[in-house]
Amino acid sequence: MAPAEIRQVILDILKKIAPDEDLSSLDDSVPFREQMELDSMDFLDIVMELRKAYRVQIPEEDYHHLGTMESTVAYLTPVLKDV
Amino acid sequence: MTNGNDYSQRIVITGIGLTSPNGNNLAEFRENLLAGRSGVRPYKTRYIGDVLAGVCDFDTLKYQKRKELRRGTRVGSISVYCANEAVNDAGIDWEKTDKDRVGVYLGITEHGNVETENEVYEISQFDYDTTVWTHHHNPRTVANNPAGEVTINMGITGPHLTLGAACAAGNAGLIQAVQMLRLNEVDLAIAGGVSESIHTFGIFAAFHSQGALAVHEDPTKASRPFDTARNGIVVAEGGGICTVERLPDALKRGAKIYGEIIGYAMNSDATDFVLPDSARQEQCIRLALKRANLNPQDIDIVSSHATATEQGDIEETKALRNVFGQCSDTCINNTKSFIGHAMGAAGALELLGNIPSFEDDAIHATINLDEIDPRCAMDQIVANHPKSKTGIKTILNNSFGMLGINSVVIVKKYEE
Numbered sequence: 001m002a003p004a005e006i007r008q009v010i011l012d013i014l015k016k017i018a019p020d021e022d023l024s025s026l027d028d029s030v031p032f033r034e035q036m037e038l039d040s041m042d043f044l045d046i047v048m049e050l051r052k053a054y055r056v057q058i059p060e061e062d063y064h065h066l067g068t069m070e071s072t073v074a075y076l077t078p079v080l081k082d083v
Numbered sequence: 084m085t086n087g088n089d090y091s092q093r094i095v096i097t098g099i100g101l102t103s104p105n106g107n108n109l110a111e112f113r114e115n116l117l118a119g120r121s122g123v124r125p126y127k128t129r130y131i132g133d134v135l136a137g138v139c140d141f142d143t144l145k146y147q148k149r150k151e152l153r154r155g156t157r158v159g160s161i162s163v164y165c166a167n168e169a170v171n172d173a174g175i176d177w178e179k180t181d182k183d184r185v186g187v188y189l190g191i192t193e194h195g196n197v198e199t200e201n202e203v204y205e206i207s208q209f210d211y212d213t214t215v216w217t218h219h220h221n222p223r224t225v226a227n228n229p230a231g232e233v234t235i236n237m238g239i240t241g242p243h244l245t246l247g248a249a250c251a252a253g254n255a256g257l258i259q260a261v262q263m264l265r266l267n268e269v270d271l272a273i274a275g276g277v278s279e280s281i282h283t284f285g286i287f288a289a290f291h292s293q294g295a296l297a298v299h300e301d302p303t304k305a306s307r308p309f310d311t312a313r314n315g316i317v318v319a320e321g322g323g324i325c326t327v328e329r330l331p332d333a334l335k336r337g338a339k340i341y342g343e344i345i346g347y348a349m350n351s352d353a354t355d356f357v358l359p360d361s362a363r364q365e366q367c368i369r370l371a372l373k374r375a376n377l378n379p380q381d382i383d384i385v386s387s388h389a390t391a392t393e394q395g396d397i398e399e400t401k402a403l404r405n406v407f408g409q410c411s412d413t414c415i416n417n418t419k420s421f422i423g424h425a426m427g428a429a430g431a432l433e434l435l436g437n438i439p440s441f442e443d444d445a446i447h448a449t450i451n452l453d454e455i456d457p458r459c460a461m462d463q464i465v466a467n468h469p470k471s472k473t474g475i476k477t478i479l480n481n482s483f484g485m486l487g488i489n490s491v492v493i494v495k496k497y498e499e
Contacts, residue, residue: 019149041154044218052215 001080006073009053010046017045028069050076054083091331094261095497096438097338098173098326100165101275103432104137104319104422108168112432113439115421116447117469121303122422123317129204129284131291135302136281137319137423146236156198156223157320158279159232161428162189165324166233166273173326173338175271177237186269187230187243188259189324190252190276192426192484194245195224196283229277241269249484250388251349252276253323253430254492258347260327270332275324276431282320286426290316293357295392297423306424307451308389308417309396309459316390317423323431341438342478342494346375352487358394361401364481364489368406371479371491380410381477382493384446385463386433387417388481390424399481400459407463414470415463417449430482434492440475441496 001009007028014023014032021036032038046066050056056079058066065075099109104122106112115122126136143152143160146167152160166187170177202216209215222228230243242263248255253276260274280286290296297315299305306317325341333340348370352360372379385407389396407413418433419425425432440446452466476496483489 017150017153019153037150041218048215048217052209057214 001083003073003077006076006080007069010069010072013046013049016049017042026069031067032069054080056080091329092265093330094264094344095328095330095333096325096341096344096494097328097333098169098171098175099341099435099438100168100170100172101321101323101432101435102139102141102161102164103321103425104139107139107141109435109439112436116418116436117445119448119450119467120421121306121450122319123302123305125302126281128281128287129200131284131287134287135297135299135305135317137317137321137425138281139320151236154219155232156228156279157282158191158194158229158277161279161320161322162229162233162277162324163236165275165277165322166237169273169324169326170237175326180271182238182240184270185239185241186260186263186272187233187239188246188256188263188272188274189230189233190246190248190254190256190427190430191229192249192252192278192280193286194226194228194247196285197279198223200283200285233273248490249486249488250424250426250429251482251484251488251490252427253432253434254347254480254482254490255349256431257325257327257344257492258349258490261344261347264327264329270328272327273324274327275322276428277322277324278320278426278428280320280426281318286318290318297391304451306391306420306422308387308391308420308449309400309455309464310391310452311454311456313391313393313396313456315392319423319425321422321425321428321432323428323435325435340497342441343497344492345495346371346377346493347491348374349488349490352489354487357485359398359483360487361398363487364399364402364483365405367489367491368402368479368481371493375493377477377493379406380412382407382410382413382479383472383475384437384440384478385413385415386437386478386480387415388483389417390419396456397458399483400461403461408461410463413463414446414465414472415461416447416465420450420452430480430490430492433482434478434480434494437478437480438494440478444471444473444475446470446472446475
């Protein structure tokens with residue numbers, strides 16, 4: 001999966017878990033939590049949706065990579081390269 | 084029981100919020116009860132397929148964002164809607180209300196089945212990989228979820244409880260409110276009963292296995308308590324929640340008073356998991372009357388619990404005959420004939436739908452009563468068409484449940 005596709009996957013997950021948010025102006029370099037209402041349970045939803053969709057198991061020590069869109073895509077690009 | 088004659092201990096209902104399969108506020112609900120309109124419709128449930136159910140269509144986004152709906156449960160959503168409606172209806176200045184002194188007491192028949200079934204189904208789509216079991220499961224299934232969601236939505240920092248009381252739960256929520264107000268634990272109680280039961284296939288499957296799930300080619304005729312052709316329960320969802328206050332507090336703020344809770348009782352059959360016991364039901368009714376300082380003939384309306392099961396209707400009739408058999412002016416009706424059995428919400432909805440009788444001089448009927456079962460026959464049953472009666476002052480509300488839990492609440496038209 002290419003980085004642009006991964007970005008779209010993450011965006012779709014965010015739309016699902018935060019349906020009241022306008023994500024059209026999301027800044028990829030700014031932490032999600034600074035741009036939208038996202039608590040720890042929502043964050044776990046991102047992990048869960050990736051697990052369900054791609055059977056990706058993200059270890060807890062890697063959660064910090066999922067702070068911004070940029071860092072998330074960078075982290076997932078090698079993980080999802082064969083998807 | 085604390086002496087309800089003590090002015091400061093008198094408890095009144097000052098606001099009503101509800102969603103029923105045939106109405107999303109008291110005015111709609113009442114109109115449809117008087118018009119004989121059923122809220123039962125075809126419904127599909129997981130694994131089983133086509134069933135009949137009482138389904139609510141309230142505006143879920145009126146008091147919650149989409150994210151909150153996704154986070155919470157169906158019964159949490161029902162509770163939040165009804166609680167907000169009740170507070171608005173009561174005319175309470177919510178901004179100035181001391182939230183530490185507000186309690187939320189909601190009765191419920193069962194909780195957690197919906198979410199558990201959903202998750203079991205979900206992991207079945209992943210070869211039962213339990214790592215995809217949602218982290219939302221626990222907060223959604225803890226027994227205090229419905230009342231807890233109300234506190235979060237409304238910023239209430241007083242106590243909250245969800246009371247598990249089978250199908251006696253609607254009354255149980257109100258009784259808890261009365262007790263907590265009289266103990267001065269809270270100044271305002273948001274109380275009643277709620278149900279999301281149509282969203283669990285298990286309740287349909289279990290009633291079917293028990294031979295107690297209603298079927299009928301016309302959904303609106305499926306729920307038929309006391310009728311010879313009754314063949315079981317129509318499962319319904321819903322919620323009925325009130326604001327309940329001590330009388331002096333209500334008068335001080337110039338509140339509209341729907342009625343005064345003047346008596347209540349709860350007891351247990353201690354006999355069987357599912358079969359009711361008319362002797363204990365009668366005892367419960369008589370205890371509530373005694374506490375209200377009323378005689379049976381003082382009751383204008385008996386809101387019956389009858390669910391349209393063979394044994395349940397017969398047992399309740401025995402109790403009603405023993406208590407009210409000689410009371411020719413007492414009228415008996417049944418709300419489940421319109422909406423099905425709203426489980427934890429049943430007791431509350433059935434009481435609330437009758438309260439307008441104090442003002443509109445009408446008693447709603449028991450519909451679908453084409454041929455009364457002789458074992459359930461009582462002259463006082465209001466059959467198929469509402470009855471006009473002036474001067475209605477008292478309603479006795481029966482609500483009974485599995486494991487032999489019985490509850491009765493008596494509400495009186497407010498008089499100084």
